[in-house]
Amino acid sequence: MRFFKKSEELLERELKVSPLAAQTYSKSYRYFSRGVAPCYMDHGEGCYIYDVDGNKFIDFMCALGPITVGYNEPAVNEAVIKQVNKFASGSLQSELEVELAEKICEIIPCAEMVRFVKNGGDATTAAVRLARAYTGRDVVLMSGYHGMHDWSIGASEKHKGVPDAVRNLTKNFIYNDLDDLENKLKENEVAAVILEPIQSNGPKEGYLEGVKDLTHKYGAILIFDEVVSGFHYALGGAQEMFQVSPDLIAFGKGMANGYPISAVAGKKELLEQIEHGVFVSTTFGGDSIAMAASLATIKILEQPGFYDHIAKIGTMLHDGIQERIEKNDLNDVLAVSGMPHHCGVTFEGHGSLSYLDVQSVYSQTILQHGIIQFAIYFLNLHHTEKEVKVYLDATDEAFSLIRKAVDQDSLDGILFGGKVDPVFKRNIK
Numbered sequence: 001m002r003f004f005k006k007s008e009e010l011l012e013r014e015l016k017v018s019p020l021a022a023q024t025y026s027k028s029y030r031y032f033s034r035g036v037a038p039c040y041m042d043h044g045e046g047c048y049i050y051d052v053d054g055n056k057f058i059d060f061m062c063a064l065g066p067i068t069v070g071y072n073e074p075a076v077n078e079a080v081i082k083q084v085n086k087f088a089s090g091s092l093q094s095e096l097e098v099e100l101a102e103k104i105c106e107i108i109p110c111a112e113m114v115r116f117v118k119n120g121g122d123a124t125t126a127a128v129r130l131a132r133a134y135t136g137r138d139v140v141l142m143s144g145y146h147g148m149h150d151w152s153i154g155a156s157e158k159h160k161g162v163p164d165a166v167r168n169l170t171k172n173f174i175y176n177d178l179d180d181l182e183n184k185l186k187e188n189e190v191a192a193v194i195l196e197p198i199q200s201n202g203p204k205e206g207y208l209e210g211v212k213d214l215t216h217k218y219g220a221i222l223i224f225d226e227v228v229s230g231f232h233y234a235l236g237g238a239q240e241m242f243q244v245s246p247d248l249i250a251f252g253k254g255m256a257n258g259y260p261i262s263a264v265a266g267k268k269e270l271l272e273q274i275e276h277g278v279f280v281s282t283t284f285g286g287d288s289i290a291m292a293a294s295l296a297t298i299k300i301l302e303q304p305g306f307y308d309h310i311a312k313i314g315t316m317l318h319d320g321i322q323e324r325i326e327k328n329d330l331n332d333v334l335a336v337s338g339m340p341h342h343c344g345v346t347f348e349g350h351g352s353l354s355y356l357d358v359q360s361v362y363s364q365t366i367l368q369h370g371i372i373q374f375a376i377y378f379l380n381l382h383h384t385e386k387e388v389k390v391y392l393d394a395t396d397e398a399f400s401l402i403r404k405a406v407d408q409d410s411l412d413g414i415l416f417g418g419k420v421d422p423v424f425k426r427n428i429k
């Protein structure tokens with residue numbers, strides 16, 4: 001039995017002074033079954049985290065993507081500490097900036113030049129600005145999530161506070177549907193097509209090539225948002241995996257094992273506009289600590305076998321989840337979604353149970369088995385077959401409880417922790 005006394009005390013304190021008591025929506029206590037979940041982390045080690053009450057969890061969230069190598073990784077720590085003893089942000093650039101820019105241009109297929117910023121949203125926003133400046137057009141077509149900035153969040157359901165004039169300039173297109181993209185390219189003078197190249201179960205054969213051809217046919221710039229796919233599927237991201245190069249790429253999570261850094265990279269003629277009036281500049285863009293961490297991280301990611309390991313562990317999880325869905329006859333309630341490197345469970349409502357009821361049973365059960373996960377998992381170098389076994393055993397139990405809840409059409413006697421309560425809910429039962 002785990003106790004969360006200190007977590008709960010800290011939560012009460014923080015809720016009085018900081019909305020949601022977490023700076024990233026998906027890390028908020030509301031996304032986990034309360035009473036069985038920790039809220040505050042003390043430290044991490046490899047693929048494990050320890051909360052402030054001393055409980056240990058296997059971490060399949062990896063900070064929502066940044067922890068590609070593992071927590072408290074000696075080589076990254078060493079590089080960071082070496083630079084901490086010199087300077088963090090300075091009045092001039094650090095030598096590390098040159099090294100990192102060269103490294104990015106070496107490993108990312110489309111990168112002829114690169115500009116560093118801090119968050120994924122800074123990078124996607126910079127890419128869109130470069131495309132608009134280059135084409136002299138305003139409209140953006142997007143598919144996926146691209147961060148909190150007005151141009152993208154304004155076109156989502158979470159658009160409160162974004163002026164209509166801005167919202168009208170971005171339109172969504174449907175992933176894996178070239179006709180939909182072409183119709184929207186015909187209807188609008190499009191500056192940029194931006195998409196997460198890997199969504200749901202990945203691109204259909206020829207889809208990314210088709211997107212590139214259409215985008216160029218209609219005179220727009222192609223941007224891959226590889227904030228998630230970058231550094232998780234292959235060193236060169238989705239563009240390496242699927243052999244399709246965009247004009248610009250935005251990436252962030254995963255490039256520095258948790259240190260804050262992101263980048264926009266791509267064709268020289270686009271990036272060079274930054275020298276001629278296109279504004280992309282941040283105070284902390286040259287933060288040398290994150291750059292030291294990134295160089296050390298990439299060195300580990302470059303080691304032979306790194307991505308084979310992620311694919312192997314991911315495949316065991318992916319196939320194991322699918323088997324357990326079938327074993328429990330839950331195909332109408334649960335699905336495994338995503339490619340093995342980064343996938344997880346999706347939930348549907350059934351009878352009088354909402355999808356959040358179903359998700360709550362899952363959340364409660366895997367937490368009780370000592371696992372932190374936010375429906376879709378991220379992996380790092382330290383996840384092994386041992387952690388996969390714990391996860392699949394927990395999943396077995398969670399799915400049989402979901403089966404029971406579906407059969408009795410209620411959560412009675414099953415859910416004793418809190419219900420998960422995301423701020424943004426799907427528009428379905």
Ligand SMILES: Cc1ncc(COP(=O)(O)O)c(C=O)c1O
Pocket residue numbers: 118119120121122124144145146147148196225226227228252253
């Ligand atoms: C695909 C994608 N793009 C952009 C972002 C925004 O990144 P950040 O939260 O670092 O601004 C995210 C964040 O989850 C993302 O998943």
